[in-house]
Amino acid sequence: MTKSSKGQNIELDLDRVAANGLLSRRHLLSAALGGAGLAMARPVIGQEPGINLEIPAWSKTPGPGTSPYGNRSAHAQLERQSGFGNPLYPGGGASRSPLQHLQGTITPNSLHFERHHAGIPAIDPAGHKLVIHGLVHQPLVFDYEDLLKYQMVSKIYFLECSGNSGALLYGGNPDGTAQSLHGLVSCAEWTGIPLSALLEEAGLLPEARWIAAVGADAASMGRSIPLDKAMDDSLLALFQNGEPVRPEQGYPMRLFNPGWEGNTSVKWLTQIKVTRNPLQFRDETSKYTDTLPDRTSLQFTFPMDVKSLITSPSGQMRVTQGDIYRVTGIAWSGAGSIRRVEVSADGGQTWGDALIESQQLDKALVRFSIPWKWNGAPAVLQSRATDSAGNVQPTRDAVIAAKGTINRYHNPCIQSWGVNTAGEVTNVYV
Amino acid sequence: MYTFRRMLKASTLAAFSAAVLVSTAQEQVKLGQAITEVSLAKFDLIAEPSGTGFPAGSGTAQQGRTIFENRCAACHGSKGEGNSDATVLVGGNMQSAATPLRTVGSYWPYASTVFDFIRRAMPANAPKSLTDEETYQVAAYVLYLNGLVAEDEIMNAQTLPQVRMPNAEGFIDQSHIQ
Numbered sequence: 001m002t003k004s005s006k007g008q009n010i011e012l013d014l015d016r017v018a019a020n021g022l023l024s025r026r027h028l029l030s031a032a033l034g035g036a037g038l039a040m041a042r043p044v045i046g047q048e049p050g051i052n053l054e055i056p057a058w059s060k061t062p063g064p065g066t067s068p069y070g071n072r073s074a075h076a077q078l079e080r081q082s083g084f085g086n087p088l089y090p091g092g093g094a095s096r097s098p099l100q101h102l103q104g105t106i107t108p109n110s111l112h113f114e115r116h117h118a119g120i121p122a123i124d125p126a127g128h129k130l131v132i133h134g135l136v137h138q139p140l141v142f143d144y145e146d147l148l149k150y151q152m153v154s155k156i157y158f159l160e161c162s163g164n165s166g167a168l169l170y171g172g173n174p175d176g177t178a179q180s181l182h183g184l185v186s187c188a189e190w191t192g193i194p195l196s197a198l199l200e201e202a203g204l205l206p207e208a209r210w211i212a213a214v215g216a217d218a219a220s221m222g223r224s225i226p227l228d229k230a231m232d233d234s235l236l237a238l239f240q241n242g243e244p245v246r247p248e249q250g251y252p253m254r255l256f257n258p259g260w261e262g263n264t265s266v267k268w269l270t271q272i273k274v275t276r277n278p279l280q281f282r283d284e285t286s287k288y289t290d291t292l293p294d295r296t297s298l299q300f301t302f303p304m305d306v307k308s309l310i311t312s313p314s315g316q317m318r319v320t321q322g323d324i325y326r327v328t329g330i331a332w333s334g335a336g337s338i339r340r341v342e343v344s345a346d347g348g349q350t351w352g353d354a355l356i357e358s359q360q361l362d363k364a365l366v367r368f369s370i371p372w373k374w375n376g377a378p379a380v381l382q383s384r385a386t387d388s389a390g391n392v393q394p395t396r397d398a399v400i401a402a403k404g405t406i407n408r409y410h411n412p413c414i415q416s417w418g419v420n421t422a423g424e425v426t427n428v429y430v
Numbered sequence: 431m432y433t434f435r436r437m438l439k440a441s442t443l444a445a446f447s448a449a450v451l452v453s454t455a456q457e458q459v460k461l462g463q464a465i466t467e468v469s470l471a472k473f474d475l476i477a478e479p480s481g482t483g484f485p486a487g488s489g490t491a492q493q494g495r496t497i498f499e500n501r502c503a504a505c506h507g508s509k510g511e512g513n514s515d516a517t518v519l520v521g522g523n524m525q526s527a528a529t530p531l532r533t534v535g536s537y538w539p540y541a542s543t544v545f546d547f548i549r550r551a552m553p554a555n556a557p558k559s560l561t562d563e564e565t566y567q568v569a570a571y572v573l574y575l576n577g578l579v580a581e582d583e584i585m586n587a588q589t590l591p592q593v594r595m596p597n598a599e600g601f602i603d604q605s606h607i608q
Contacts (some may be wrong), residue, residue: 052482053605090555138464147461198457280478280543282547299601302608303607
């Protein structure tokens with residue numbers, strides 16, 4: 001920790017790892033040990049005039065007791081942000097996680113992003129059935145109560161809508177936040193039955209190659225999934241972060257395909273038909289397909305690409321000249337775990353390695369950070385992730401060069417947050 | 431009431447390495463109740479490109495016009511012109527210089543999807559309220575508006591899946607990347 005008293009210049013003691021103010025992470029670690037907050041340039045020796053600590057009022061009055069269901073502080077009222085919706089199409093729409101206000105890697109269930117195609121069905125689990133049929137030896141139907149008796153596994157996985165960050169491809173939402181631009185990604189512990197166990201119980205016929213998964217919502221939304229995935233790591237998820245999956249996430253049960261575009265993890269799962277070929281549902285032909293510049297379209301683009309995002313400082317925040325910030329964000333990959341996250345403060349000219357603060361689990365969010373001192377000059381903050389398969393997150397220019405600007409899906413591009421001389425942080429394209 | 435199954439296969443366990451220690455020590459239950467495909471007649475709405483799953487019945491665009499105007503036109507317009515990019519059903523050209531309008535006619539690769547989607551999800555404010563007969567009629571009308579079938583052409587389990595879609599060859603299957 002720099003031992004400077006108020007007014008002294010501590011610039012000489014700052015250990016820089018990349019241009020434009022990126023510092024060695026020891027500046028964050030030493031700050032944590034010393035109990036200081038964000039702004040380490042402030043003095044730690046001496047006394048700020050005017051600070052006289054007293055016992056606060058809440059330490060003098062007994063508070064309320066226990067409650068049947070916990071609630072958040074009135075001072076921490078994070079919310080999802082609802083997006084589009086057609087008033088004539090009830091229940092269709094999406095809501096986005098408040099990424100810029102979250103820390104760690106687990107998304108609270110109330111703040112997990114949503115995407116519904118015909119609203120949230122009000123399902124009584126006693127009346128819900130899961131059918132497995134098609135190319136099987138014995139078609140089966142399962143009751144919810146019976147499924148609870150199966151051996152389960154618990155895994156922490158991210159879930160990302162393949163439309164996440166799509167606005168960046170056509171240059172829209174210049175004033176967006178981390179939430180409005182990228183909030184269709186969340187991460188939770190999912191507990192459920194390996195789908196392979198249920199498929200093996202029905203008995204697969206030799207010609208089986210795909211499954212069709214259909215939900216019990218008003219759209220009866222369906223997707224086709226290759227059988228290899230279903231037999232590998234797909235889950236019939238019954239619990240999310242320890243509690244029954246919430247209605248907006250598929251109560252009483254959903255399919256969960258780790259690392260794959262969110263739409264394939266069909267919510268309110270009620271039907272699995274084992275088939276020879278994909279079924280060509282609306283949501284795998286008309287939607288969730290990527291039209292290229294030559295006007296052909298990629299179909300069944302399943303794994304989500306390696307990606308990262310600085311969540312703070314981020315769009316619509318403001319930074320103060322001379323302060324040191326914990327630049328932090330999240331990274332993930334559908335192809336494995338995150339090996340490395342680099343951060344740039346000069347629009348990608350120089351990079352410094354960020355600290356990975358969390359576990360580096362397969363197909364799960366990681367949290368990264370790096371200290372940064374804003375010197376008052378314009379800056380562009382970026383992060384760039386590398387996964388365990390060696391994939392490196394591409395620039396926006398590279399994504400557009402490869403896939404053009406007609407496509408709106410599967411955009412993993414590096415996010416650039418511009419900082420102007422007033423300290424205002426906005427989405428920029430570099 | 432139920433029988434225990436043998437231990438999970440090794441291949442299953444490999445995919446869930448964290449569960450290996452637990453699963454090898456215990457046995458998976460087997461609680462699915464046997465059913466027949468016949469019992470799914472009112473449950474299974476999947477209409478496949480091969481024609482499998484299409485119900486009995488038939489309809490023409492002529493018959494579908496009134497239903498479409500009463501039940502669909504509020505969002506899709508009486509000629510399928512829609513009131514947004516998300517609701518337009520007709521027109522578009524994938525080879526246009528500007529960003530192509532992607533509709534049933536210009537983009538959808540399979541006619542079976544038209545029937546399948548209408549039957550499972552439309553009309554959006556009252557899905558599954560059309561009879562199979564009406565579904566054939568409305569699907570025929572949507573295909574007719576796109577110039578893909580004649581106004582009096584009978585659409586049924588045999589003919590509808592055979593309707594040739596202009597963009598049928600426009601897709602590249604990426605499913606080998608997992």
